[in-house]
Amino acid sequence: MARFLLWRLLSTVPVMLTVLVVIFLLLHLGPGDPAATLAGDNATPEQIASIRARLHLDQPLIVQFAIYLRQVLSFDLGVSVFSNRPVTTLILQRAEPTLMLATTTTLLSVIVAVPAGIYAAKRVGRFGDYVVMGLSAIAFSVPVFVLGYLLMQSFAISLRWLPVQGYRPLSAGLMACLTSLTLPTLALTCLFAALVARITRATMLDVLAQDYIRTARAKGAGRFRILIVHALKNIGVPVVTVVGTSFAALLGGVVVTESVFNIPGAGRLTVEAILTRDYPVVQGVMLVFAVILVGVNLLVDLSYTLFDPRIRHGGAR
């Protein structure tokens, strides 16, 4: 296991380097100049040139990359071109809403979708299956912003039960925080729960067709016991994979949901930075996302051993 962990950690180095190079090139070779945007409409060419020099944008690309790489290697993500604040600070300011929203959405999705998927598999080809699959098809197809506005209109504007927008941090109290996250969580859960329910159903159907399930039935095991004891554990690997990658995607920021509910999360930070060509922020956020994605994938891989003892990372097979 230790060897596996070490190998996986070392394998992230080329991945991270590739991410650094690709993001850097995409940004710097693409159109747009943060100096022109920062200087504003009335700026003279001299003023723009002065800002370009201050930001090292007048240097050759390779020099700019060397400066950036040196910063990253010293765990410094740089300073925002526009707000003059450390990128690390900006990311940390946006991390809590994103992390909380990702956690509540993932938890609710799993709580709703796994039982629904199992139920649909158990009732395959019958009314219950059609209902679950029909609802999941609708939930997966409705755009999040449409659902968001509908939820907002119903529960926030008409009934006044929940806030329309904004995020209350945990420091304001757990209930206040969860209340502010209720509508965005519901909107996102529809999408993710639909996905998890369909995967759960498909995997469960596959597992239920296995020989050992037939054997368990032949030995007189009850339906509930077959589902929970024999089948559930064996649907773990694909379901955890989907849940893990969904969680990572949520941590990467859900721009539309964050915009509709005015949640100051990482997705909005990324889009704002891209639109203004705030290179250090885009680079920093992308690097952090890459680290999160690699980290979540590693955890998902490690979790496989819990569900399937046949999988032994780095050991004898």
Added chain:
Amino acid sequence: MFRKKAIASALLLGLAFALPAQAQSVLRVKGDGDIKQLDALFTTSYPTRDMAYLIFDTLFSVDANYKPQPQMVDKWSVSDDRKTYTFTLRPGLKFHDGAPVTSADVVASIDRWLQRDSMGMEIAKRRDSLTAVDASTFRLVLKEPFDRVIEGFGRMTAYPLFVMPARLAKTPPTEEIREFVGSGPFKLAASEWIPGVQLVLTKNADYVPRSEPPSALAGGKIAKVDRIERITFRDDMSAVNALLAGEIDYVSSVPPELLPVLQADPDIQWAKAPILGKNFQVIINHTQPPFNDVRMRQALQYLVNQQDMMTAIFGNRKDLYEICGALFMCGGPYATDIGSERFLNPSVDKAKELIKAAGYDGTPIVYLHPMDGKIQRDAGTILVAAMRKAGIVVEDVQMDTATMFTRRTNKGSPKEGGWNVFMTGFAGDALMDPLTNPFMTGACEKAWIGWPCDTEMQKLWQDFLLAGNDAQRREIAIKLQAKANEIVTYIPIGQYNDISAWRKNVSGMVPGPILTLWNVQKTR
């Protein structure tokens, strides 16, 4: 009995401590855009300037008639030879860090401004000395008379002269200041400012307002709420929903399509703001063919159909826009229609005649077309269609605004990454005055983007700068507009107003050319 009284007293005492002495009044505002910087000499961003007006104070400010009135200045005088200006500050002015505002702070602030602002540079050219006479008096001595000093000190746009402590004002104007200590009616709550999320201001209890009633940016600025929270929204619909639900109190700019939603709510009030309005402008590259031929530029004037463009943006809400021929804004002090006949009477046929006369050979022209802003997107689509209808081959290069900002500075040919036509949007407070209107110059390479070249325009601009009275200025402004329309420095696409909306428990908005939040109060 005594025991009961003692318990009751203890309960009351406990309650008194448990409740805040008086709840804070908080004004929650959705402003335009986001605030990432607050150094209004470093950026021309309108949101930055608007917030800077709340934090910093100015020596002079314009009133509702666009005339500069003393603000921090108590009294001032000018010598008979019009070369020596002496100013005395109002007593009791204090910065937010508690230090008194002294003339040394003012001199340092003026020094920084003189290096950045175009009017400031005109003053700097003529400056003999600028000195602090004593703690509250400062003096500006000019080498020659220049009657624009007070106007410059009271400038409301790009760039206003905000007064800050000398230790901050000594920062070169090419560098951003990092600490925002002003002497205005509100203080920045620096620890609560999160760019992209919110900016928080708190009432400056030490602020001594002028005694005159408020008038646009002049007069008494009274902080009537304890706290202003300026919340950044990326989605207009969410902001409108938040206003309907009472989660915010004021939205500075509501898209016209959402106005019916607000009109249906009896608790919401709306108005057109700012008072002078805005317009977007078609900008033409004078240096590149085919628009280096004035006939081609005039043909483009015939192709800008303000009615079509305004209808595309505002639908049937004719109350929200006007067809306007004034390059200095309809309703502004220099409004006139002179020379605007071509775009006030659009005609594809007349455009075709001019295009034919110019000998246009069918070379494709590059139109920079940002798609992330509704006005530029929709009006641009109409302009591209009109150009094609008139026989111009258009390469409609669709992009985002940030890309357009960069590409429009390219002076090369379209093949070298340059351009021919694009649209931009300066607000009315800049366009209304020939000195702040960026399109009233013929300075070739040094002119604003588009680089028109015309010696007569340059002379007229200088004449306007030095004109001694309003009548002379108006006369020259009319000539400037005629000349600008003749050589086509820009074409306005119609004048419109943003829509501000607020809950009815909010009152006291001061009508003005920019968003001001002093004197605004909120009842429960």
